[in-house]
Amino acid sequence: MTREDVIAVILGGGRGERLYPLTKDRAKPAVPIAGKFRLIDIPISNCIHAEINRIFVLTQFNSTSLNRHIVRTYHFDMFSNGYIQILAAQQTLESTDWYQGTADAVRQNIRRFLDIGSKYILILSGDQLYRMNYNEMLQKHIDNNAEITVAVLPVDRDQVKELGILKTEYDGRIVEFKEKPQTDEEIASMEIKDGTLEQYGIDSKGRSHVASMGIYIFNSNILKDAIGDKLDFGKHIIPEAIKTRRVYAYYFDGYWRDVGTIRSFYETNLELTKLIPPFDFYDEKQLIYTRPRFLPGSKINSCMVESSILCEGSIMTECIIKNSVIGVRSIINSGAVIENSIIMGADLYDRVKDQCSSATLIGIGRGSIIRNAIIDKNAKIGCNVNIVNEKGLTKFDGDNYSIRDGIVVVHKNAVIPDDTII
The missing domain is CATH 2.160.10.10 (Hexapeptide repeat proteins)
Structure with missing residues (x-):
């Protein structure tokens, strides 16, 4: 596997209504975090550490400051094939509409992605705080002979109603998906089997479910068919793909926070002020990059x-x-x-x-x-x-x-x- 085998696609998100008014004049990934960074710096930095240097950012709403930040910040060596391209929603012969969802954003640009010829497409969100080695996830995808891999996070039962929950077999294959299950019966039916997490070196700590992190790897040759006319990865594509394709989980047990609401954004930032913060911006081996301001x-x-x-x-x-x-x-x-x-x-x-x-x-x-x-x-x-x-x-x-x-x-x-x- 080489860096030429994979491209990354970062979803810029929709109107960001849950983060309003921080998204009143900017796109979600352009929202500042930790005083000097922006949310978009997180997935881009993770990509750079994994030597994934062909990156696309799909934008739509209030994208001026996001575009400016990316252009000013990220410049790859002119002697490499690396780049970051910003793809804004636009009218074409095939579509005259705005992006209608996460999957629609990818579909409207799919010809561009497939023409590159990479074997794998890594789909990322632009409004999360975490640090992940994408190469490990990609290697699991290859080892499982998977067509789609979904990054999943062990969660407690009391978190289940707010997340997309996946049910997996011992070998990691995903067999069922429910978006925010509400009833006790639904929640109980999505519990993972005892010992599932332990076989991947993760202490369950009483956690009985795994949730989708909104991070996906697709084989390029099935992406177009998997998307079809669907609008959203979590709500439509993954539940349908489970029925007919080899869809596997990549178990992740590090810090991960969706900062898509004002409350979560506020709490996530203040957590960083702790003596030992749950997310370490001071890790010199895995720095989070941003624009130097001098x-x-x-x-x-x-x-x-x-x-x-x-x-x-x-x-x-x-x-x-x-x-x-x-x-x-x-x-x-x-x-x-x-x-x-x-x-x-x-x-x-x-x-x-x-x-x-x-x-x-x-x-x-x-x-x-x-x-x-x-x-x-x-x-x-x-x-x-x-x-x-x-x-x-x-x-x-x-x-x-x-x-x-x-x-x-x-x-x-x-x-x-x-x-x-x-």
Whole structure:
């Protein structure tokens, strides 16, 4: 097996409604994570480590910032055959519609993929946080003489109702699929046999089911027939393929998180502030790559900082920061308190010395308090602002901010005037 045998296709996703308002002005894979990265950096970095260097990214909604990030970040050696191509939805003689689902996105570009002549096509999602050796998955696919391989994750029974659940035999062959089973009878019927995980070197730890991770390998010669006129891989293609094709599971037991909702995005980011985080961005052997910005180190002037991530180019003065992620170029002024929050930072610096001489300066103004919130990029928070969800709302949409699951999300480029209470 060589690098020429496989190409990767990263699905850019649809409207990203569950991640709104973070997807109001950007595609899901372009959403920042961990202060300085973007979600698209995760699958691309995994591909680079696996020496899979022919990568396609399928985009549709609000794709400008995603396209710009990829073009600025990833440049392969001109003497190699590597590339990353962005394929936006477009009208053709065969189709005049937007992508109607994950499978439809692949179908509309399938001629381009098959013309390359690779034996295998790796299908990836653009909104997940994990680290995986795709070569190991590909080798299992080959060893099983599989036509399709699905990456699966052991899960507890109480997680089953929110996931696509697969039933496998001892040899890993998938025999049944149910999307988010709800009844006790359905859930019980999808339990894997005792000892299944152990034979793959995985401690079950009481986990009784395996869930699809939305990561697939297809033999190129069956992809077109397998897709047919179906719209979605998880809901349509895999359940149908199980009946007639050799579909196998690749068991994965590392960290994996779908960050497709505001709640999961918020919790995933704050988990990174732990002393020993569940996902390690500090692993030098398997780095996550992103665009180099050539910014100076952060400047911290008489601040109290506890269990937080501070990204480069930030300036913090006489403030308190606890259990938070502070993104690049963040400006946090004196008297500000940031707790359990994500400050995404900025694309540029405002060149005004006094943060409260104007209501339109990027950063966090003096005396402002931000708790349990997400402040999107380039937001301009005035002085003495309280963003604490004072009314305890679960869901709300305003001009400059939204609330999801009780988490206040200040919109990208929003202006919050002095003395505002949210």
